Amino acid sequence: MNNNIRPLSPHLQIHKPLLTMVFSITHRISAIIFFASLVLIALWISSFYFQENFFNSISLILNSFIAKILILIWIVCVNHFILNELKHLLWSQVKTMDLKIVYKISYMILSLNFFLTCLVGVVIF
Numbered sequence: 001m002n003n004n005i006r007p008l009s010p011h012l013q014i015h016k017p018l019l020t021m022v023f024s025i026t027h028r029i030s031a032i033i034f035f036a037s038l039v040l041i042a043l044w045i046s047s048f049y050f051q052e053n054f055f056n057s058i059s060l061i062l063n064s065f066i067a068k069i070l071i072l073i074w075i076v077c078v079n080h081f082i083l084n085e086l087k088h089l090l091w092s093q094v095k096t097m098d099l100k101i102v103y104k105i106s107y108m109i110l111s112l113n114f115f116l117t118c119l120v121g122v123v124i125f
Contacts, residue, residue: 019106027084030077037074068124075120076113083109 015021044062047055061067087105090096096105 019103023084023106023109026080030081030084033074033077034081071124072117072121076117079113079116080109083113 044058047058062071087096087109090105096102
C-alpha cells in the first residue's frame with residue numbers, strides 16, 4: 001500500500017469546522033501571540049530606562065500606521081484570549097455546558113470582541 005496518498009490528518013477533512021473547534025484553535029493561537037508580545041512590551045517599557053534615543057525610535061515605530069494596524073490585531077487576540085478565559089471560568093461552574101448556551105456565549109464573545117476592538121481603534125486612530 002502506498003502511504004504517500006493518504007492524508008496526514010484525515011479528521012480535518014471529515015469534520016466540518018464547528019464554532020467550538022474554531023474557538024479552541026484561535027484561543028491557542030491568540031495565547032501564543034499574547035505571550036510572545038509580552039517580550040516586546042517589556043522591551044518597550046524598559047527602553048524608557050535606557051537611552052532617550054532608543055525610546056524615541058521605538059515610539060516613532062509604534063506611532064506608524066502599520067504598527068497601529070498590528071496593535072489592533074494584537075488587541076483582537078488579547079480580547080479573544082481574555083474573553084475565552086472568562087468563558088472557561090463559566091464552564092468550570094458546569095452550569096453553562098449546554099450546547100445552545102455555549103454557542104450563545106461564543107457569539108457574545110465575538111460581538112464583545114468586535115465592540116472592544118472598535119472602541120480601542122477609535123482611540124488609537
